[in-house]
Amino acid sequence: MVPWGGVTCCLSAAALYLLGRSSGKDAEVLKSVTRVNQLKDLAQLLEAANKVLPFVVTISGRVSSDTPINCEYSGLRGVIVEETAEQHFLKHNDAGSWIQDSALMLSMCKEVPWYLDDGSARVYVVGARGAAGLVLTVGSEVFEESGRSLVRGTLDYLQGLKMLGVKRIERVLPTGTPLTVVGEAIKDDIGTVRIQRPLKGPFYVSHKTIDQLIANLGKWARWYKYASVGFAAFGFYLIAKQAFQYIMERKRHWEIKKRVLDAAAKRTTSDTEGSNGKAEFGVNGTRKDGQMPDICVICLEQEYNSVFVPCGHMCCCVTCSSHLTSCPLCRSRITQVVKTYRH
Numbered sequence: 001m002v003p004w005g006g007v008t009c010c011l012s013a014a015a016l017y018l019l020g021r022s023s024g025k026d027a028e029v030l031k032s033v034t035r036v037n038q039l040k041d042l043a044q045l046l047e048a049a050n051k052v053l054p055f056v057v058t059i060s061g062r063v064s065s066d067t068p069i070n071c072e073y074s075g076l077r078g079v080i081v082e083e084t085a086e087q088h089f090l091k092h093n094d095a096g097s098w099i100q101d102s103a104l105m106l107s108m109c110k111e112v113p114w115y116l117d118d119g120s121a122r123v124y125v126v127g128a129r130g131a132a133g134l135v136l137t138v139g140s141e142v143f144e145e146s147g148r149s150l151v152r153g154t155l156d157y158l159q160g161l162k163m164l165g166v167k168r169i170e171r172v173l174p175t176g177t178p179l180t181v182v183g184e185a186i187k188d189d190i191g192t193v194r195i196q197r198p199l200k201g202p203f204y205v206s207h208k209t210i211d212q213l214i215a216n217l218g219k220w221a222r223w224y225k226y227a228s229v230g231f232a233a234f235g236f237y238l239i240a241k242q243a244f245q246y247i248m249e250r251k252r253h254w255e256i257k258k259r260v261l262d263a264a265a266k267r268t269t270s271d272t273e274g275s276n277g278k279a280e281f282g283v284n285g286t287r288k289d290g291q292m293p294d295i296c297v298i299c300l301e302q303e304y305n306s307v308f309v310p311c312g313h314m315c316c317c318v319t320c321s322s323h324l325t326s327c328p329l330c331r332s333r334i335t336q337v338v339k340t341y342r343h
Helices: 004-032 039-047 150-158 210-274
Strands: 056-064 077-092 098-111 115-117 122-125 138-144 161-174 180-185 193-197 204-206 306-309 336-339
Touching: 004 210, 039 056, 039 098, 039 180, 056 122, 077 336, 122 180, 193 204
Parallel strands: 122 193
Antiparallel strands: 056 115, 056 180, 077 098, 077 161, 115 122, 138 161, 180 193, 180 204, 306 336
């Protein structure tokens, strides 16, 4: 039997190890990226490193835009705005009770060109929504109660629904927010400096500083490592435990078989000597030749005379059968013991 618990733990350990290794590599890569203290220096660095591609840097500044979005509910001005609307309702389940549930009605996102500004220069950020570490601020969370008509409410009730209302959530990246961006810096033909996702390398847009990002990745790498070691140790323990039980079970079966065959050989010898050369036959009409002895495999003294239901095996006497809950041969659960009689 395959020890699925142990195998699952070992596979989980391998997955955690890979996650920890990935986090550790990202931390090492972040340590090696070029740090730009002032955005005005980035253009000069690009000219000096124009032969090195990709040129991955980390910059910091405040979010700005020439055409910011005015949020409808929160009144904030932002460069990325996500709006969601969820319909909340009660539904009648099969048990006859009402349970609360929700369904997404609307999900939309708006983004305008934006850049980081530190007072010395500006650098545009492209594709920030796909970057790691980006967290939008919840600008507004409004619940509008359902105002449906009596007819519509009655129809919903007959269908097993009670409309509660609509929950609208507005998430925004406000202007003026300090951010740290790690990515590939490029300069287009008109001299505009942008930072974007590199073909290979990290891409972060975060409220944390570069040092905080490195420390956070290192912490997660250590936690993943410790968790993988724990899962691996527990998985190997489960596999070793089941393997030990299997070996001991096979050893016990071999010892029982050996004892039964030895007892059968001795009994066959004594029966042969007592019958003066006459052949003796067992209960099934087969000659006793030491291969299929009809004695109890438990006590090795009495003849077996009990049939286990439902597996149908017959290998124990009535006395030993009364103490068993599973068949000694196939381990099936015994529901009934039927005594047999010789004719």
